[in-house]
Amino acid sequence: MCRQTKEKCAHNAGAVYCGLIYAFLFLPIVVIVINSFNATNTKPYLTWKGFTLDWYGKLFQNSALLDSFQNTLFIAVTSTLLSTFIGTLAAVGMYKYKFRGKNIIDGLLYIPVVIPEIVLGISLLTLFTNTNIPRGLLSLVLAHTTFCIPFVIFNIRARLDGYDKSIEEASMDLGANRLTTFLRITLPVLAPGIGGGALLAFTLSIDDVIVSYFTNGLTMTFPLKVMESIKSGVSPDVNALSTLILLATMVIVILTQSNLLKNLRKVLKRQS
Amino acid sequence: MKKKQVVSILLTFVLMVGGLTACGSSNSNTASKGSLNIYVWTEYVPDSVIQNFENETGIKVNVSTYSTNEDMLAKVKSEKSGTFDIVQPSDYMVEQMIGQGMLQKLDQSAMTNKKNIGSAFLNRSYDPNNQYSMPYLGGVAAIAVNTSKIKDNITSYADLFNSKYKNTMVALDDYRAVIGMAARSMEMSMNETNDAKLAKIKAQTLKLKDNIKVYDSDSPKSELISGDCTLGYCWNAEIALAMQENPAIKIVYPKEGAYEFLDNWCITKGAKNAANANKFINYMMKVETAKAVSEEYPYLQPNKAAVALLGEKYKNNKAENIPEDVIRNGEFLKNLDTATLAKYNAIWTELKK
Amino acid sequence: MIKQRFRSNAGPALVMIGPVVLWLAFFVAIPLIYVLVMSFCGIDKNYNVIFRFTMGNYRRMFDIDYVEIYGQSILIAFFSTVICLVLGYPFSFLIARTFRSKKTILYMMVIIPFWTNSLIRLYGWRTFLGTNGLLNKLLLTLHITSEPVQFLFNRSATILGMAYVLFPFMVLPLYTAIEKLDQAQLEASADLGAHFRSTFLHIMLPQTASGIFSGCIMVFIPCLGYFFVSDILGGGNADVIGNLIQRQFQSGNNWPLGAALSIILIVITLLLVKLYQKCGGDMQSLGV
Numbered sequence: 001m002c003r004q005t006k007e008k009c010a011h012n013a014g015a016v017y018c019g020l021i022y023a024f025l026f027l028p029i030v031v032i033v034i035n036s037f038n039a040t041n042t043k044p045y046l047t048w049k050g051f052t053l054d055w056y057g058k059l060f061q062n063s064a065l066l067d068s069f070q071n072t073l074f075i076a077v078t079s080t081l082l083s084t085f086i087g088t089l090a091a092v093g094m095y096k097y098k099f100r101g102k103n104i105i106d107g108l109l110y111i112p113v114v115i116p117e118i119v120l121g122i123s124l125l126t127l128f129t130n131t132n133i134p135r136g137l138l139s140l141v142l143a144h145t146t147f148c149i150p151f152v153i154f155n156i157r158a159r160l161d162g163y164d165k166s167i168e169e170a171s172m173d174l175g176a177n178r179l180t181t182f183l184r185i186t187l188p189v190l191a192p193g194i195g196g197g198a199l200l201a202f203t204l205s206i207d208d209v210i211v212s213y214f215t216n217g218l219t220m221t222f223p224l225k226v227m228e229s230i231k232s233g234v235s236p237d238v239n240a241l242s243t244l245i246l247l248a249t250m251v252i253v254i255l256t257q258s259n260l261l262k263n264l265r266k267v268l269k270r271q272s
Numbered sequence: 273m274k275k276k277q278v279v280s281i282l283l284t285f286v287l288m289v290g291g292l293t294a295c296g297s298s299n300s301n302t303a304s305k306g307s308l309n310i311y312v313w314t315e316y317v318p319d320s321v322i323q324n325f326e327n328e329t330g331i332k333v334n335v336s337t338y339s340t341n342e343d344m345l346a347k348v349k350s351e352k353s354g355t356f357d358i359v360q361p362s363d364y365m366v367e368q369m370i371g372q373g374m375l376q377k378l379d380q381s382a383m384t385n386k387k388n389i390g391s392a393f394l395n396r397s398y399d400p401n402n403q404y405s406m407p408y409l410g411g412v413a414a415i416a417v418n419t420s421k422i423k424d425n426i427t428s429y430a431d432l433f434n435s436k437y438k439n440t441m442v443a444l445d446d447y448r449a450v451i452g453m454a455a456r457s458m459e460m461s462m463n464e465t466n467d468a469k470l471a472k473i474k475a476q477t478l479k480l481k482d483n484i485k486v487y488d489s490d491s492p493k494s495e496l497i498s499g500d501c502t503l504g505y506c507w508n509a510e511i512a513l514a515m516q517e518n519p520a521i522k523i524v525y526p527k528e529g530a531y532e533f534l535d536n537w538c539i540t541k542g543a544k545n546a547a548n549a550n551k552f553i554n555y556m557m558k559v560e561t562a563k564a565v566s567e568e569y570p571y572l573q574p575n576k577a578a579v580a581l582l583g584e585k586y587k588n589n590k591a592e593n594i595p596e597d598v599i600r601n602g603e604f605l606k607n608l609d610t611a612t613l614a615k616y617n618a619i620w621t622e623l624k625k
Numbered sequence: 626m627i628k629q630r631f632r633s634n635a636g637p638a639l640v641m642i643g644p645v646v647l648w649l650a651f652f653v654a655i656p657l658i659y660v661l662v663m664s665f666c667g668i669d670k671n672y673n674v675i676f677r678f679t680m681g682n683y684r685r686m687f688d689i690d691y692v693e694i695y696g697q698s699i700l701i702a703f704f705s706t707v708i709c710l711v712l713g714y715p716f717s718f719l720i721a722r723t724f725r726s727k728k729t730i731l732y733m734m735v736i737i738p739f740w741t742n743s744l745i746r747l748y749g750w751r752t753f754l755g756t757n758g759l760l761n762k763l764l765l766t767l768h769i770t771s772e773p774v775q776f777l778f779n780r781s782a783t784i785l786g787m788a789y790v791l792f793p794f795m796v797l798p799l800y801t802a803i804e805k806l807d808q809a810q811l812e813a814s815a816d817l818g819a820h821f822r823s824t825f826l827h828i829m830l831p832q833t834a835s836g837i838f839s840g841c842i843m844v845f846i847p848c849l850g851y852f853f854v855s856d857i858l859g860g861g862n863a864d865v866i867g868n869l870i871q872r873q874f875q876s877g878n879n880w881p882l883g884a885a886l887s888i889i890l891i892v893i894t895l896l897l898v899k900l901y902q903k904c905g906g907d908m909q910s911l912g913v
Contacts, residue, residue, distance in 0.1 A: 014719045018720065018724070021716045025792065026738060028748075028789075029749065031759070032749045034690075035749075043513075046497065071848070108654060109649065111657070114898055116847055117850055119657075119891055122883060126660060126663065127652065130659070132352065164734055198890075207739075218336060227853065228314075231339070232749050248735060249741075253736075257799045343876050346876065347674075349672065349673075350874075497754050498756060621691070621869070621872075
């Protein structure tokens with residue numbers, strides 16, 4: 001059989017297994033990318049009629065689609081900022097101060113995380129209907145922030161676990177007031193947790209379907225626009241936009257993770 | 273390090289938004305004449321027609337879509353009144369919405385193109401003198417057969433219940449349509465309220481469970497064209513469009529009499545853009561507009577002036593030009609009381625589980 | 626001069642905790658209470674909610690057809706969870722341990738599909754698995770089958786869709802838990818001559834149990850509510866509780882019934898979370 005050692009066999013089997021799983025994860029994405037080049041013009045856009053780049057051009061004339069993507073980004077950025085702000089304050093506050101009712105707040109925080117989104121969606125819908133809050137960008141931002149806050153708080157709490165309060169006390173002994181201590185000492189330590197929470201909040205917001213479905217009124221978000229397109233046949237310009245988003249995501253990930261930036265900085269430092 | 277990553281990611285997205293905004297806005301008309309929010313059936317109003325209206329008037333049109341009358345009613349009720357300016361209820365739904373005070377009267381002086389509409393479609397019982405509605409398109413829910421896969425001679429709704437068509441059918445995702453069809457297959461009314469008869473209708477409806485493969489009210493032609501389904505209970509224009517893509521697909525009008533409908537333009541009470549709405553409805557009744565609509569979605573066209581322009585291919589196409597006897601034998605839906613509707617909903621839940 | 630330190634913590638505490646408390650009260654607590662109240666109400670002939678106490682909706686819950694749908698939802702959720710766990714555990718182990726030198730990039734490659742819209746990925750599956758889709762065309766060309774296989778529009782397709790969309794939610798907690806495994810213990814166990822099976826059962830499984838439970842909960846519960854998966858891949862044939870609820874807020878026009886269904890769903894969720902806690906699950910790991 002294999003002349004290699006048993007370990008190496010296992011190692012290769014493992015690599016094959018991982019490859020298969022990745023293939024499973026990326027398969028529909030490959031289908032989407034391929035279909036973005038489909039030269040079909042008739043609904044439901046299923047049969048392959050040749051290769052073309054036209055749809056990437058037509059994409060920029062589809063103002064409804066672009067508007068929906070713009071809305072999604074706006075909502076995501078706003079909800080992330082809002083939830084990060086509220087969540088950071090809350091996480092630090094809950095860690096530092098003891099008070100009654102902490103368990104109740106804890107429980108309330110778990111609700112948006114654990115319950116199925118549809119329950120959150122319909123309860124927010126009934127709230128907006130009864131309080132006459134206008135359905136649209138406002139209601140969507142409020143809804144998205146609601147389910148983002150707990151995730152931000154949990155991420156920061158994970159960071160706070162080993163946190164040493166004595167630095168803060170030292171800072172205040174040296175004359176800094178609470179606000180300065182918070183901004184210059186506490187926040188930098190928590191930064192990775194805040195960053196992780198914000199990233200998670202952003203991810204959840206741009207892909208949210210169910211909560212947006214009930215609270216959107218007239219405003220289209222990108223996932224809802226895709227849902228609408230699926231009903232009548234997804235035209236390849238939606239595929240084109242998804243492909244572009246995917247490319248942008250991969251570029252960001254590669255840039256932030258790779259040594260490319262580090263090497264670039266080294267080179268620039270050496271030159272200066 | 274992580275903070276820099278987050279900042280860079282956020283910056284990139286902000287740039288993306290900026291870029292897309294620039295691209296998007298350079299292409300859209302800078303509309304200063306106001307806007308219009310329309311809520312219409314999916315696959316019913318061509319994009320070209322709306323684009324034309326925007327170009328002609330400078331009014332920005334926001335389109336949202338729905339799949340059934342009941343969905344539309346639910347959404348309009350849950351939103352602030354006047355969120356949607358224009359809706360497209362079917363015959364019985366117009367009556368229901370008038371009864372609930374959800375519609376406002378049309379500005380008859382703005383309806384200059386009303387003369388194009390055939391008199392048979394005006395002044396219907398659900399809205400005498402067309403105070404609240406103008407007809408848009410009508411049609412029936414007929415049967416589609418992929419003759420290359422199904423060789424039997426299908427002539428009626430009753431044929432659809434044959435167990436040999438297991439897992440082959442695409443049906444409308446509309447409980448009144450499907451339960452009504454089951455009723456008609458036994459020559460009962462689609463608006464039955466009698467408990468004994470409802471029990472029989474329930475038993476008949478549940479026979480469809482194994483036969484229906486996909487529920488789709490929006491674009492059943494997709495399932496027929498892709499071959500996922502070889503039998504269908506769909507809107508006639510959807511069948512006509514499927515026939516264009518695959519000539520093996522044929523339309524069958526059920527001999528018991530089909531489920532017939534007539535959809536209308538209405539303006540909601542409290543609509544913020546009522547003037548634009550009236551303009552839009554009048555525009556839709558123009559001859560050129562109606563012709564463009566029929567070319568894309570070949571339903572029953574009430575605009576007789578447009579029909580005259582449609583040509584031989586339309587006249588000879590049984591799926592588009594619905595035969596007179598089919599229109600005469602069709603049954604329209606009527607409003608039912610909430611208790612009866614709850615029973616219909618229960619049958620539907622049991623069918624779909 | 627020693628600066629006077631504030632004795633009272635009330636002010637800062639209020640500033641920090643106040644916003645989140647108000648937010649949770651207004652956007653989580655109050656709406657849910659209202660939903661609970663509404664579940665005991667009925668509707669009038671115009672489908673408006675009337676505030677007269679009735680148990681009618683809950684009596685409806687125990688009709689046989691509803692109970693069958695709960696059963697079907699739990700079945701679908703169960704199989705999706707099992708698939709995610711069985712496929713996800715070895716996968717997480719491989720990327721966290723075996724290939725740990727590249728684990729960051731491998732981990733990112735799991736997240737990247739997550740950043741593409743989930744609906745369009747499901748549509749990609751629909752295109753791929755359709756009667757005239759790529760997979761069937763391949764099978765027919767290679768003469769593996771003579772007729773196209775009906776992959777779509779049934780319960781199995783829905784289970785596949787749920788497992789696909791929720792796979793990252795299983796991998797993330799598993800990855801975190803497996804990363805924390807004590808390598809020294811694993812090596813010691815192997816050195817002492819233990820079979821891989823014993824090492825797995827006695828060391829790995831107990832130590833990663835919290836990750837397993839957390840992943841299972843994060844997959845199982847959403848499955849009950851994801852109505853769009855059963856719409857896109859199930860063709861409307863494999864209704865889950867989410868579909869029932871959605872229908873009451875749409876064509877059913879019966880908000881109180883939808884509210885009652887939501888309460889039942891919350892009860893099922895709470896029972897599962899209680900079970901999770903009883904099995905030693907850590908609530909902290911649920912959100913990360």
